[in-house]
Amino acid sequence: MKPVLRLLAGLLALVVVVVVGLAAYFSLIFDPNDYRDRLVELVKTQTGRTLTLSGPIELSLFPWLGFSVGAAELGNAKGFSDRPFASLASAEARVKLLPLLTSTVAIDRVRITGLQLSLERRADGQTNWADLGRNAATDEVPVKGKAPGTDAGSPGAQLSVGGIDVSDAVVRWSDAKAGKDFMFSDVDVSTGRIAPGEAFDFKGGFGFSIATPAANGRLDFSGTATLDTAKAQYAVDGLRLTLAAEGAGLPEGKLSVGLLADVRSDLNAGTLSLTGLNAKTLDMLMTGQVAVTGLKNHPAYEGQLSIDGLNPRVVMKALGMTPPVTANAERLKRASFKARVSGTDKAVAFEDMAASLDDSKLTGRVAVEDFARKALRFDVSVDALDVDSYLPPATVSPGPEPDARSGEGEPAKATQPLDLRGQDVAGRLRVGTLKVSGLTLTSVDTQIKLANGRLSLAPKASLYDGRLDMDTTLTARGEREQLAVSGGLNDVRLDPLLRDLTGKPERLSGVGTVGLKLAGQGLGAEALKRTLAGTVSLKVRDGAVKGVNIAQFLREAQARLEGAAAATTQGVQQTDFSDLTATVNLGDGVARNTDLNLRSPLLRVNGEGSANLVKERIDYLVKASVVGTLTGQGGKTLDQVRGVTVPVRVGGTFAQPTYQLDVEALLAEAAKGKLDEQKAKLKERVKEEREKAKGQLKDELRKGLEGLFK
Incomplete structure (x- = not known):
């Protein structure tokens, strides 16, 4: 055995000597620069x-x-x-x-x-x-997966x-x-x-400079990677990215981003996963995870996403947008978002959504079912929303007075018609408490649909102890917009509603029902004033008309008829009533009414006239009559005007209406009343004389007949 080992050792030494000799030879003789x-x-x-x-x-x-x-x-x-x-x-x-x-x-x-x-x-x-x-x-282009000059079927090294x-x-x-x-x-x-199959550490980074947005900085990265090219499986654990940048194009001149995540990919299976995601930027923290399947043919993804500490104003600035000026300067400063995310290259959905914006909490579902069709679907609930606080602050700058001679005012500047075609939206929005245009609504439930340039809104809500039930349709297809409104209010307390809506003392109180059926063209206020047409019906019970005291005008009328000075105005300037009904017809920029009917235990009031919506001027005649007594209400009895129709002319503008007793019409009415009374008395006297003459004629005739027979 030992001789064999010695032989092998000798052969190995010989190989080493030969290799070293060849290496020395090539290093001395061979020059690659040649x-x-x-x-x-x-x-x-x-x-x-x-x-x-x-x-x-x-x-x-x-x-x-x-x-x-x-x-x-x-x-x-x-x-x-x-x-x-x-x-x-x-x-x-x-x-x-x-x-x-x-x-x-x-x-x-x-x-x-x-x-x-x-x-x-x-x-x-x-x-x-x-x-x-x-x-x-x-x-020629090499065959995919085959290097030039090699056999694609040969095993890889x-x-x-x-x-x-x-x-x-x-x-x-x-x-x-x-x-x-x-x-x-x-x-x-x-x-x-x-x-292959072994983990290794890596790190690196680079500086950058870009013109739009103007910024420069550095991105560094590190992690531990595992590459198995034979199985097409790749992984990165503890991936860390840090970005630090500054420049005029960045919010407040600087930006920092940090990201941590673990990444797994199996190209043969067509999967990719991102877990342990933790990213922070703009004081915003984003966490979550996502799994992607079908990378080869039909990619689809699903995961969880959570965002906290979001400041919408800062994000808008970072995206090159100018944040809006809001009535409440603290709006658009706090937001959060959490949802289950799923989608494909054609759609995305946010399920089990729990989000917040300032003081509002949102839950529900939002999905874009088809990016190409812009098909948006949603079912969102909001606990409370103050829309007014997000609108621009009100300006106290009086506008130009309308031209009283022409009655047309300053026409609105033409704007590009709205075109909603190409949008596909359908959803439901529920709001627990909604404040808009000064009004406070509760239990708001609105169905929204937009298709083929036609937007439909169907809000239902509780407000001021009553109900709102409306249907609004806007057709916008690149031509002049068409607006239609129907529905109305039922059993609503009008005094707080009008007070909140206008921001001024209300002119009408009571419990009212308002029915609307209107149509108009355009979206601006001036356009709608000129084109709005349809009817508005009004029914009010147990209320009052503020700013005018019909009883005082009746006292003034009696003083005129008696030839005495009118009594000094006393009491509250309002007219109480038990019920009031009216129908207003709109068209050609004018609102007309011919059937005003106001009743109380003391008075009966009718009225007719018009209001020019463009000039904002009033031309209306109120006709009042006494059916009871005003004794005990700050005035004496009105026997002189009982049965006489007392006319009150209403004029002025919407902002400053005027009320004036129509003396000429009053005197004419009184004279006509007295003439009718004299005629009635004369007619009665003629009737009596006629009956008396008939009696005398009968007596004379009877006496004559008696003499004849004798």
Whole structure:
């Protein structure tokens, strides 16, 4: 046995001596620099580009088959800039010889210094690296999965790399199609030993400078990776990304981002997972996880997403948007979001959503069922929402007075008609407490649908002890918008509603029912004033008309008839009633009413007239009559005007209405009443005389007949 071992040891020593001798021979005799021209010619043939080797080329044979190259440069493709496609200061790589006998490629550390890479895309979309896959001489593209000159069916070699070091690299990206240029400088990458199925650490980073938005900074990354190319399985544990940037294009001039995650991918199975996601930026923390399937054919994803500490104003600034000015300056400063996310390349859905915006809490579901059709579906509930606080603050600047002569006012400037075609929206919005236009509504439930340029809103809600039930339709197809409203209010307390709606003392109180059936064109207030047509019906019980005291006008009327001075105004300036009904017809910018009917135990009031919506002026006549007595209510009895219709002329503007007793009509009515009374008395007297004459004639006739018979 010992002789055999000695023989084997001798043979091994002989092999070592031969290999060392050959290595010494080649190192002394063989000079790779003699093959520069051949290498340049080969690159020209294969790529059509010019390779320039300015530095020395060195070769080692044992125990590593290695090479190192000094300064080198690869020219750019035709039709692109004069900058080299790639250049480097130096590069070094070595391969162990003996493992090659077992189809194992063991590479020592690969070192690249001073790499400069220029990536370009022209306006036509062509890139300066697309030609690198072609043979410049034959214009052939290698078969996918097969390297040029190899058999695609041959078994692959096992590859391991002692590590990769890239330092002082620069990468430029010039995109003429998008009109953007980027530069990544100080690119450094370093890894541990890379072998199939074995974990290795990596770290690196690069500086960057971009023009839009104007910013510069640095991105660093690190983690532990596992690569199994045979099984097409890849993993990164503890992936860490940190970004620090500053510049005029960033919110408040700076931005920092931090991200942690674990990544898994199985290309054969077509899966990708992202777990332990933890990202922070703009004081916002995002956590979650996502799993992707069907990477090869039909990608689909599902996961959880949570965002806390979101400041919408800061995010809008970061996206280059100007945050709106709101009536409440503290709005749009606090938000959060949590949901189960799922989707494909054609759709996305947020299920089990729990979100917040300032003081409002939102729950429900939101989904885009088809990106191409813009098909949005939702079912969202909000506990409370103050819409007014998100609107621009009210300005106290009086507008121009309408032209009382023409009655047209200043016409609104023409705007581009709204076009809602191409949008597909359907959903339901519920709000516990909603404040809008000063009104407070509860238990709001609104169905919303938008299709083919037609938007339908069907809100139902409780407000001021009554109910709102409306149907609104807006048709917007690139022409003048068409608006239609129907429905109304039922058993609503009008005094707080009008007070909250206008912000002024209400002019009508009571419990009312309002019916609407209106249609108009345009969306602006001026356009609607001119085009709104339809009817508004009003029924009010147990209320009062504020600002006018009909009883006082009746006292003034009696004083006029008696020839005395009118009594001084006393009591509250309002007219109480038990019920009031009216129908208003709108058209051509005018609201007309002919059937006002107000009743109380003391009065009966009718009215008719119109209001010009464009000029905002009133022309209305109220006719009041006494059916009871006002004694005990601050005035004497009104026997003189009992049965007489007392006219009150209402004029002025919507903002400042005026009320005036129509004396001429009153006197005419009184005179007509007295004349009718005299006529009635005369008629009665004639009737009495006629009856008396009939009696006398009968007596005379009877006496004559008696004399005749005698």
